[in-house]
Amino acid sequence: MGVGLLMVAGGAAAGLFGSLLGLGGGILLVPLLTLGFGLPLHEAVGVSLVSVIVTSAAAASVYLERAVADLRLGMSLELFTAMGAVVGGAIAVLVDERVVAGLFAALLLYVSLTMLRATRARTPVPETPAPAPVPAAADAAPIATTATTTVAESWTDRVLGPRPYRLRRFPLGIVGSVVAGIASALLGIGGGLVKVPVMHLVMGVPLRVATATSNLMIGITASTSAIVYLLTGGIDPYVAGPTALGVFVGASLGSRSGHRLPVAALRVLFVVVLLYTAYQMARRALAIP
Amino acid sequence: MTARTAGAIEHGVARVLTIGTWASIALVLVGVVELLAAGRSPLDSAPAFDLAAIPADLLALRPDGALWLGILGLLATPSVRVLASLVGFARGGERAMVVVAALILLVVGLGVLAGLSVG
Numbered sequence A: 001m002g003v004g005l006l007m008v009a010g011g012a013a014a015g016l017f018g019s020l021l022g023l024g025g026g027i028l029l030v031p032l033l034t035l036g037f038g039l040p041l042h043e044a045v046g047v048s049l050v051s052v053i054v055t056s057a058a059a060a061s062v063y064l065e066r067a068v069a070d071l072r073l074g075m076s077l078e079l080f081t082a083m084g085a086v087v088g089g090a091i092a093v094l095v096d097e098r099v100v101a102g103l104f105a106a107l108l109l110y111v112s113l114t115m116l117r118a119t120r121a122r123t124p125v126p127e128t129p130a131p132a133p134v135p136a137a138a139d140a141a142p143i144a145t146t147a148t149t150t151v152a153e154s155w156t157d158r159v160l161g162p163r164p165y166r167l168r169r170f171p172l173g174i175v176g177s178v179v180a181g182i183a184s185a186l187l188g189i190g191g192g193l194v195k196v197p198v199m200h201l202v203m204g205v206p207l208r209v210a211t212a213t214s215n216l217m218i219g220i221t222a223s224t225s226a227i228v229y230l231l232t233g234g235i236d237p238y239v240a241g242p243t244a245l246g247v248f249v250g251a252s253l254g255s256r257s258g259h260r261l262p263v264a265a266l267r268v269l270f271v272v273v274l275l276y277t278a279y280q281m282a283r284r285a286l287a288i289p
Numbered sequence B: 001m002t003a004r005t006a007g008a009i010e011h012g013v014a015r016v017l018t019i020g021t022w023a024s025i026a027l028v029l030v031g032v033v034e035l036l037a038a039g040r041s042p043l044d045s046a047p048a049f050d051l052a053a054i055p056a057d058l059l060a061l062r063p064d065g066a067l068w069l070g071i072l073g074l075l076a077t078p079s080v081r082v083l084a085s086l087v088g089f090a091r092g093g094e095r096a097m098v099v100v101a102a103l104i105l106l107v108v109g110l111g112v113l114a115g116l117s118v119g
Helices: A002-021 A026-036 A041-065 A071-091 A097-120 A170-187 A192-202 A207-231 A237-260 A263-285 B003-037 B051-059 B063-091 B095-118
Strands: A151-157 A161-167
Touching: A002 A026, A002 A041, A002 A207, A002 A237, A002 A263, A002 B003, A026 A041, A026 A237, A026 A263, A041 A207, A041 A237, A041 B003, A041 B063, A071 A170, A071 A192, A071 A207, A071 B003, A071 B063, A071 B095, A097 A170, A097 A192, A097 A263, A170 A192, A192 A207, A192 A263, A207 A237, A207 A263, A207 B063, A207 B095, A237 B003, A237 B063, B003 B063, B051 B063, B063 B095
Parallel strands: none
Antiparallel strands: A151 A161
């Protein structure tokens, strides 16, 4: 009973954290399951993948209803992330993982500093304003047909109401999504870690929309890997059960109360996660145990 | 495409996600209760996945049946969400997004096949 409750509690923390940042929560769960419960890494990753799906589905349903997640943007980018993941899986045997980890650590460090500068300046990353409010996000033309232009979008702030913004540099967003998929396959990290900064810093998507849209996207990538894990015996249902219950509670709470968290705090939290992951990647690159 | 159509797609997709998650989590909850009621620990050795055994496990109130069925539901939810989006986009006449949704499902299928051939 005690072990089960601890798994529920750990899952709840991961779900809360993951739904707020659009990361899925695997970054917390895998160390918890391996170090805390002695699970083999392969099984911990399998349980983590199931939990990412729970976070994604529980949070995205709320974010879609509240018009915070951008369905068209998310689906357009997740296609390229999924392609990147397939490419990453195919080239995994050809590249030196330590070199990739080193490059990735440098990239994450650069992204964290860029986001930190925006926080310290107390001004958001430039988000090109739309000329006039648009009645609904979906009034925009399909993302896939307007790859080289800016697209008027809007999201609904719980306090301020509809907030228009312009989506820009979609081709760079595609490149970022492919990189997210490749990094996810090569290094076993969640794609949200790349996709949220790409959407926010490169494409001008407000941070809340970027994290909400990332929540929508991560489910499909995780489900692809999770199905493979399921069919190859990598998912332990006894561990996945209580963990998924906790993740569901945490992700539901996070997605319903996340709007109360100031954007600056959200950004700082994200930077902390980026820096932590950069540190872990640097250790991997330098082969530090 | 009108704003109403677009909002309806988001609402429909959100509903698919909600139903998929709640139904799956309810099954998982039943499985966890059965597991604890049987005096077993989550760290006990778990049975391998066997699709054919699920109905019998469910009827016998063994935790494995509800747990595996709930996990299967969770794993299927993202793909069903993409499928629901595809249908919504098709009804709304958004051809580009229909192609995007179809390609996502295709890539997911290829990814699973590639993963199985490697693993």
